[in-house]
Amino acid sequence: MKRSAALKDLEGRLGHRFDRPELLTRALTHGSMSGPTREDNQRLEFLGDRVLGLVMAEALLERDPDAAEGQLAPRYNALVRKETCAEVARDCAIGDAMKLGRSERLSGGRRKMALLGDAMEAVIAAVYVDAGFEVAKDMILRLWGDRVDRVEEDARDAKTALQEWAQARGLPPPSYTETGREGPDHQPVFTIEVRIRTGESDSAQAPSKRQAEQAAASALLGRLEGGA
CATH class of the missing domain: 3.30.160.20 (Double Stranded RNA Binding Domain)
Structure with a gap:
């Protein structure tokens, strides 16, 4: 599959070049653009949410081996919640590459928290399917950056x-x-x-x-x- 300039730019920001670029295209396709020959990103979003959850659960356990479940839960939720995924998506300019139907484009879909968060989770799944868990994990931790280290402050209230x-x-x-x-x-x-x-x-x-x-x-x- 031939890559568009937008896909190449996004791959650079993600730090992963896809062997199967069609996976990234699917991850960026909102339901408003789906059709008989074009799959949307809902199934990938479902998978990406689980991959993200496992990565963050491991990261939190490694960073604080003595933390109780009651302490870990709010930190975990702060890292995987839709708002956080949308923040990371904005950092990567995922909205610029999203494929949206006309109504979503006109209503500002490229800036909507829910759509950005869903696309970020779908992109995670696309990387996981394309290259495996360790590559997806490395990307997630790189993109989330210091959010993991400062999560206790973010999740405190x-x-x-x-x-x-x-x-x-x-x-x-x-x-x-x-x-x-x-x-x-x-x-x-x-x-x-x-x-x-x-x-x-x-x-x-x-x-x-x-x-x-x-x-x-x-x-x-x-x-x-x-x-x-």
């Missing part, structure tokens, strides 16, 4: 972010309930459930109530935004 999400939709603040406590007094593990008015909820465990609340808020926010 998930409760505020969830409250802002709810308020933006005319909902009251989320409620937090302690649903369990295990372990000795000097080393307790708290289980906290967070719930919003529309019924969606999630829960998390951590050594303190505050950490568990943050982890639960981050987990629920990740699901809400992932389904947005």
Whole structure:
């Protein structure tokens, strides 16, 4: 398959030259441009989300071997959430190469967070299929850069972010309930459930109530935004 100048430029920014450039083309094709002879990027997006998740889970475990699950969860969600994928996509100028239908182009689709995030995940899958996990992993860690190192700061106040999400939709603040406590007094593990008015909820465990609340808020926010 002959490469366009746009694809060559994007390959340079990604740091990967495709053996099968049609994979990159598919990863950049939004559903508004799909057809009988042109596949869109939805299946690749599904796969790329899982590849990204594994890479980030490994990276977080390696960087902090002593962290509890309740500490790792909000960091993980901050790294794989759609907003972060869209930020990385903007850094790589993926929007410039996306293939969009006329309505999406006219409505600013190249700048939309959801479309950019989906395309970034699809590109990850395209690299994975083209060259394998290690190449995809190297690209992800390179493109995410210092986000992995500063993720604790970025993920620290998930409760505020969830409250802002709810308020933006005319909902009251989320409620937090302690649903369990295990372990000795000097080393307790708290289980906290967070719930919003529309019924969606999630829960998390951590050594303190505050950490568990943050982890639960981050987990629920990740699901809400992932389904947005």
